[in-house]
Amino acid sequence: MAETDSRTSGIAERLIALFLCAGLTACGAYLVKASGEKAETLNSIHSLEEEKEQLSKEIDETLALVKETESKITEINSLDETIKAQRDEYYAACKALEDAVNEGTTDHKIAYLTFDDGPYVKTTGKYLDVLKEKDVLATFFQMGRTAEGHDELYHRVYEEGHTIANHTYSHTIRNGIYRNMDSFVNDVIKNREFIEEKLGYTTNILRFPGGSGTAVSRLGRGVKQKVNELGYGWVDWNSATGDGLELLSPAQYRDNVLKKTGNTKILVVLMHDYSANTLSALPEIIDGLRAQGYVLLPLFYDSCMINK
């Protein structure tokens, strides 16, 4: 009996040992398998992290590109303001040069070419062609009366960079704008509104039809103050072709400018863009002034030649 018990106990112990060994083997097998799976998962995680980092970099780069593109779009959408600012910077450079001329710190001189009474359909475009060819910016004292119905030409003057200034709407010197102060002021305002409507631009430079002498003789000294109160600076001239009545030849017009410059450091040259003879003389006038050391500029409000 005792021997039977002992044998049974031995079998049970062996079975337990077998079971334990089986358990250990299963654990070992699992650990081996899990080790492979763990390595695989770690590799996958590593790859995913790298991919994520790469994606993050690409997103950042693309977002930067979007931002840069948006910035360029904004710049283009505000081109009108940018061009205006650039024009102002150009006028600031003109002013700096003018100051240098006045102070004698440069050998250059300045000539402001000015054309009155336009635009004229037959001639103004040809004047613009010459100025463009010679790379010159000038000043056009325009009146609304002759510009009516000629928007394209009117726009062209401004778009090509020239200064457009007020010369009253009708320019009726006799029995018109100088009849009384109100007539004059109304004509100035009418032309200002005309320019604003056509070009979306407000000029603050004015030339009296016939010059300030004519205006003062008709309306008294108060007329100068009046235009200043209207926000304008006004300008006359100290050089002229003398083409008001178109009585002289192109050569005479040329000489009237080039032979009378004297030692004048800053010239304001009066011409009329209806004059065919001045048009013929214009290339030589430009070349001649440049040969005498003049830099040709458009007028601007801060110029010392503008009376404020």
Added chain:
Amino acid sequence: MKKINIILAVLLIIAVSFVYNNVQELNALKDTQTQLTQETVSMKNELDETKQNCDAKETELAKITEENSDKLEELEVWQKRTAELQALQND
């Protein structure tokens, strides 16, 4: 035999605890892997959207650049004039 069984039992307990820890660790890694996979998919979608947005903006830019070519040219001309005048002053 009993002593051997006791040793085997202790070894089995240690092995089971190893297995348990390993399962826990593996599960945590799988969770991380799943999370990273989801994040990657989400980022790919974000990148696609951003690229589409970028393409749209570039198309818009090309269009308005063409539409405003005159103004861009005008701006360049003014910049050139300004630079020339400034250079003249520095002569």
